[in-house]
Amino acid sequence: MKLTDAEKAMLDGAQGKAKQKAMDLLVRYGEALGAERLVDVTNVASTFNAGSPAMKPYAEKGMDAVFSKFNLDSDEVVETPQVEVYTCQLIHGIDTQNAHVTGVAEEGVNRQKTAERFFGGRGVAMFNTCTPYQVGNVPVKGEHCAWMESSAVVYCNSVLGARTNTEGRESTGAASITGKIPYWGYHVPENRLGTHLVDVEVDVDSMMDWGLLGYYVGEIVEEDIPVLAGIRNVPSMIKLKHFGAASASSGGVEMYHIPGVTPEADTVEDAFGSRKPRERFKYGKAERKIAYDNLNSSAKDTAVDFVMLGCPHNTVEQVWTIARLLDGRKLSPNTQLWVFTPRALRDAAELAGYGDMIRKAGGHLMSDTCPAIGRIVPEGTKVVATDSAKQAHYLPAMLKTQTWFGTVEDCVNAALTGQWRGGLS
Amino acid sequence: MSKIVLRGRKVVGGVAEGEAFVTRDTISGWGGIDSNTGTIIERRHEKAGQSFKDKILVFPGAKGSSGYSHFFHLARVAGASPKAMLFNKMTAKAALGAVVTRAPAMTDFDRDPLSLIEDGDWVKVDADQGVVEITKKAGSKPATPAE
Numbered sequence: 001m002k003l004t005d006a007e008k009a010m011l012d013g014a015q016g017k018a019k020q021k022a023m024d025l026l027v028r029y030g031e032a033l034g035a036e037r038l039v040d041v042t043n044v045a046s047t048f049n050a051g052s053p054a055m056k057p058y059a060e061k062g063m064d065a066v067f068s069k070f071n072l073d074s075d076e077v078v079e080t081p082q083v084e085v086y087t088c089q090l091i092h093g094i095d096t097q098n099a100h101v102t103g104v105a106e107e108g109v110n111r112q113k114t115a116e117r118f119f120g121g122r123g124v125a126m127f128n129t130c131t132p133y134q135v136g137n138v139p140v141k142g143e144h145c146a147w148m149e150s151s152a153v154v155y156c157n158s159v160l161g162a163r164t165n166t167e168g169r170e171s172t173g174a175a176s177i178t179g180k181i182p183y184w185g186y187h188v189p190e191n192r193l194g195t196h197l198v199d200v201e202v203d204v205d206s207m208m209d210w211g212l213l214g215y216y217v218g219e220i221v222e223e224d225i226p227v228l229a230g231i232r233n234v235p236s237m238i239k240l241k242h243f244g245a246a247s248a249s250s251g252g253v254e255m256y257h258i259p260g261v262t263p264e265a266d267t268v269e270d271a272f273g274s275r276k277p278r279e280r281f282k283y284g285k286a287e288r289k290i291a292y293d294n295l296n297s298s299a300k301d302t303a304v305d306f307v308m309l310g311c312p313h314n315t316v317e318q319v320w321t322i323a324r325l326l327d328g329r330k331l332s333p334n335t336q337l338w339v340f341t342p343r344a345l346r347d348a349a350e351l352a353g354y355g356d357m358i359r360k361a362g363g364h365l366m367s368d369t370c371p372a373i374g375r376i377v378p379e380g381t382k383v384v385a386t387d388s389a390k391q392a393h394y395l396p397a398m399l400k401t402q403t404w405f406g407t408v409e410d411c412v413n414a415a416l417t418g419q420w421r422g423g424l425s
Numbered sequence: 426m427s428k429i430v431l432r433g434r435k436v437v438g439g440v441a442e443g444e445a446f447v448t449r450d451t452i453s454g455w456g457g458i459d460s461n462t463g464t465i466i467e468r469r470h471e472k473a474g475q476s477f478k479d480k481i482l483v484f485p486g487a488k489g490s491s492g493y494s495h496f497f498h499l500a501r502v503a504g505a506s507p508k509a510m511l512f513n514k515m516t517a518k519a520a521l522g523a524v525v526t527r528a529p530a531m532t533d534f535d536r537d538p539l540s541l542i543e544d545g546d547w548v549k550v551d552a553d554q555g556v557v558e559i560t561k562k563a564g565s566k567p568a569t570p571a572e
Contacts (some may be wrong), residue, residue: 062478148491168494
């Protein structure tokens with residue numbers, strides 16, 4: 001790989017041990033990819049968590065040990081410097097304000113709080129969400145980024161037009177203190193063109209519709225770039241965050257185009273550049289049903305123990321919708337309800353009284369984590385209901401639960417009655 | 426016993442040999458493997474319940490969450506990582522996962538390792554030279570080159 005003089009100096013240790021280790025990792029990583037050079041990034045979304053049990057032996061030696069080992073892949077413990085570029089913390093395993101609800105042990109909570117102060121003090125913005133673009137990290141079109149979190153990566157590339165690969169903990173750690181990442185994949189303009197043309201032949205309107213479309217398309221294109229033709233209504237951010245998360249779960253979609261909506265394609269022709277679609281397929285009524293059935297394939301029992309809403313983390317508008325559906329009612333005694341939103345938006349929702357409305361009904365308004373990331377569901381949970389295609393995809397594998405997928409109304413009804421009565425209209 | 430030689434590109438340097446663990450399914454790190462044992466845990470994966478610990482892992486590529494590298498990293502820390510990795514599709518996840526596993530790894534082969542290597546074959550990986558040498562396990566029929 002070709003390095004600039006400044007990068008070579010960093011690799012030789014001119015800017016200290018940590019940056020030397022970071023550059024060493026970036027060179028190993030770039031060579032593994034077959035990249036020819038590094039590119040300057042100005043925006044990093046990473047994880048600096050220390051709360052999970054695997055982090056315990058390292059956290060006991062101090063946060064520098066956690067950072068060196070897991071954010072730089074360095075065997076030597078080096079001192080953690082200030083971040084070089086705008087960096088934020090993504091979703092992690094523990095809602096430190098709701099540990100009594102999730103049953104997370106206090107020592108994990110304390111480790112996480114220590115980590116937040118430590119890395120916060122080095123410049124990391126503690127957003128603690130899978131949707132940093134909701135709370136103050138909105139990269140601009142063309143901005144080179146180094147982001148983790150598959151649902152955030154696909155939003156960053158597709159909706160914002162910024163450029164990132166699906167990075168990992170080590171590469172984003174190194175990027176945060178060097179401002180560098182290998183120039184490869186989605187950083188390169190020609191790799192951002194569409195590969196598959198999807199003829200959308202049904203109206204795609206509700207949030208559930210967008211989740212079903214994403215889940216179907218992701219399974220077919222895997223890691224390629226779908227272009228959606230025939231979308232008649234401009235989707236809101238809520239719908240696009242849901243679509244992207246679904247497509248990144250059933251497949252590994254990191255980029256898509258909706259001509260006339262997303263910023264890198266005004267027309268279908270734009271989306272493919274000078275190329276022809278490699279494949280073309282339709283999405284109609286039958287395909288919508290296939291996606292719905294696949295998402296519900298793990299569920300049989302209609303008695304619902306637990307309802308989870310907010311993956312990717314809810315907007316305030318979504319929290320308001322849920323609060324209104326619950327207003328003046330009580331949850332079934334057999335069912336628990338957790339509603340997730342970014343920490344900063346939870347404050348906004350509390351200010352407006354939505355948290356009280358949810359708690360009065362018997363639910364919880366939470367942040368910082370989710371059941372899949374934290375591997376947390378209420379004790380004894382066998383059957384889950386969720387409006388998230390991503391959680392419906394992962395929970396049966398990770399926590400062995402039956403999981404129903406449906407609309408937010410279906411899910412709130414299940415929380416109130418204890419029974420799943422959802423279906424495809 | 427027949428020997429097959431494959432050529433490819435180094436992803437992570439080094440030399441290793443061992444028994445092959447071959448899957449045609451892509452592998453997810455987060456939600457896909459148990460880092461303490463190297464066992465595949467994904468529900469519908471063809472190798473669900475089996476461990477790649479100390480084997481030569483032959484697979485199409487990485488998928489799923491950006492936690493991929495971290496879970497392979499944890500597997501190395503737990504002593505449960507594969508001895509080497511051979512994969513077809515290069516992605517950021519697959520590259521970083523291989524780098525932090527710190528085992529020899531290769532890609533871009535002249536022939537498809539998934540059609541030439543079977544479970545239990547003895548595989549020598551020299552990533553520095555870009556060479557993989559396969560000794561078919563006793564009793565297996567000679568592999569047909571995928572031309």
